[in-house]
């Protein structure tokens with residue numbers, strides 16, 4: 243498990259991270275969300291040791307992270323740093339070798355990743371000959387080729403078309419299923435909602451929400467319900483204590499103490515369904531940042 247505790251960082255007078263704490267658990271996909279400039283990249287760079295913290299600790303499997311851990315980590319930085327003129331397969335294999343992987347394993351891992359990322363046909367092309375989306379897939383291969391024990395990915399889905407997103411998702415899910423903790427930042431909340439086990443939301447350098455997707459939804463659910471009845475649901479607005487959010491023929495969405503509305507409903511109408519409305523990640527995000 244990766245444990246981040248009380249990390250702070252300033253640039254000049256600007257405090258960019260303020261006591262940031264969260265965990266990235268084994269076998270779980272953790273989405274790291276925040277507006278532009280909220281501190282995601284800075285946090286990731288500190289975890290990777292590329293940047294020093296001004297306070298706090300980062301631990302891996304219970305011990306403070308140091309240079310000895312770095313070869314075990316896989317990092318896809320925001321500023322993509324591969325060689326445009328080098329051929330795709332040569333480049334990925336070479337990166338694996340730099341991480342100390344033997345030649346045979348490096349070639350086997352490269353070929354398996356290129357196949358999983360649907361890049362086999364481009365293996366002999368120079369990186370600069372690929373479309374931006376395909377270059378992005380190569381970046382993902384570069385972060386994964388040495389079979390890292392932890393994955394930190396800065397915006398791995400940016401610039402990918404929906405089919406490429408699915409391909410990359412499958413590759414990352416496979417790693418997580420194998421027990422690797424995966425932390426990735428993204429602005430695409432629909433993807434995070436679908437993919438993540440855990441969510442960490444940062445705003446202006448502070449963690450404002452942190453937990454499993456279900457916990458966050460339950461925590462932010464409030465008293466919002468949807469009722470569907472056989473005929474017009476207009477009477478719901480007359481039940482004391484109800485705030486109507488949507489009213490559309492036989493369907494109403496409202497905030498209220500639910501038992502009272504359900505009792506009133508059973509007196510007046512044939513109830514087809516009565517369900518709590520859980521907020522989307524997008525709604526939670528807007529609420530907390």
Ligand SMILES: Nc1ncnc2c1ncn2[C@@H]1O[C@H](COP(=O)(O)OP(=O)(O)OP(=O)(O)O)[C@@H](O)[C@H]1O
Pocket residue numbers: 253258276277278279280281282283284285320
């Ligand atoms: N090397 C630096 N020198 C000065 N300020 C910096 C430096 N690196 C980051 N910052 C500032 O720290 C803040 C957080 O930046 P960071 O890149 O971590 O945000 P982010 O959440 O990754 O944003 P985005 O979603 O736009 O990538 C910003 O205000 C940024 O300008």
